[in-house]
Amino acid sequence: MDLSPLFLSLKVAFVATILTAVTGLGFAILMAKARFPGKSLVEALLTLPLALPPSSVGYYLLVIMGRNGPLGWLGWLFTWKAAVLASWIVALPLMFRTAKAALESVDISLEMVARTLGKPPWRAFVDVTLPLASRGILAGVILSFARALGEFGATLMVAGNIPGKTRTIPLAIYTATQINRMDIASFWVIVTAALAYAFILAVNKLQEK
């Protein structure tokens, strides 16, 4: 049996999660700390992929990465890199929102105290708020990984369904049912369910205090 969808899925999800974690946390810090005009609009934009059908996210990516698109020169369309971008965009709101909530749950007076003790604001943030929010941030990372692992719609549109190249587990399940190979489909379903269940358990563990 061809196990390439598992390794491909893990590779795509892993790279996408790193990307999501860094950018999502960055936006979370910006939104939790900075004040600027149009902030609520930016915030809504960052959450948008959560509410959009993944196929429309795929559509936008297709336009951007298409031959005439601004990122067309990269030549990423229908490669695993396009799958990474799709997973990144789709998982970003989860990471952003979870991390922001975690940062905002830390008592603001702790940072204030750190500043009165002679630490500049960034140092107070790194020493106090960040470690206290770390469990919530890690929960966001795991959620993002789970989401990336299950990404289907946008991936199908920008990366295609090329066996051994871009066929991740969700695409393998879809393909197997199309050709009536329920044994293969159910194998992958069990694999994804087990993975997802483990992630949810881990997230719950992190979020309980």
Added chain:
Amino acid sequence: MKPILVAHFSKKLGDFSLNVNLELGKEVLVLFGPSGSGKTSILRCISGLLTPDQGLIELNGQVLFSSDGKRVKANVPVHLRQIGFVFQDYALFPHMTVAQNILYGCKDRKKGKELLSILMEKMRLKGLEGHYPHQLSGGQKQRVAIARALMAEPKLLLLDEPFSALDRPVRRKLQSDLLRLQEELAIPVVLVTHDLEDAFAMGHKLAVVNDGRIEQIGEKEEVFRHPRTRAVARFTGARNILEGKVVGKDEGAVHIEWMGLVLEAPTQEATVGSDVVFCIRPEDVMIVRPDRPVREGIKENLLTGVIVREIHRGNHYSLFFKATSVETGRDYDFEISIPVHAYWRLDLKVGKEVMVSLKKSALHIIPEP
């Protein structure tokens, strides 16, 4: 003596505005006032956590904040002000041990270790170095918070309601420790409280804050004895605030007509013929012993009446005394505070008729009622 802290500033906070004028040397200033009067905001402005709209804040001659309302000329960031701030809820770092918390603001690691053991000793925290904040009692948390602030060697220490969450014995001990520490460090301390007893116990100077404004600031005794406004008299527990008319004034006394009686008050600013508001603290209303001839000195301002209600407050009684004027038939309620032993010796009870003396030296005319 040149003041160490100079703070003259104003700030609008919603529909509330803060107006502060204070100067302080190496002493403890208590900001006293009801909840919501702006005490905490005053501390935040001084520390830099809040930015005033305009004014001047100076510490040891260094300008920390200066603005004419249009342009900010100076605004030193919080972390460079060297002002220790102990928050009401302690704000200990929950992910750090007691030792890590205290050492957080330390500038010199080597010196810090030494200072740590001194502070642990002085703040009675020995043995708790490795504990986390959630393992400490309220009093211990407060001590850690204070030690942490002192480790950074502040030039000024601000304490927001430091005793509000502590029970009485813990509170007393911490108060005396703090006063001792302040003497040793010789830095100015500004302490916020809404508790009259804390204010009595802690302050050298007292500022009464009401509606964002400092109503009166001065030596503690002076503010308690001679409130400038009706609000100050009320907040500091003067209890008996009366209205009368100045009918005469001579070398030794001001005469105030009140309920058909003429009371003697010490010489003070007053215009003959004017209506005045005056006050007397409940502990300055003396019950005259019926079995003894009235002694010289306490036969001032005698009134007779009946005790109508009593509240036992532990070490003293609050008695409510109804005085009735023979001439006008009107009556007036006084509050009297009397130590428990005197209460028993005088065999007082509700319904008993007694004679009281309003101590002349304690009758104070409120200048700006």
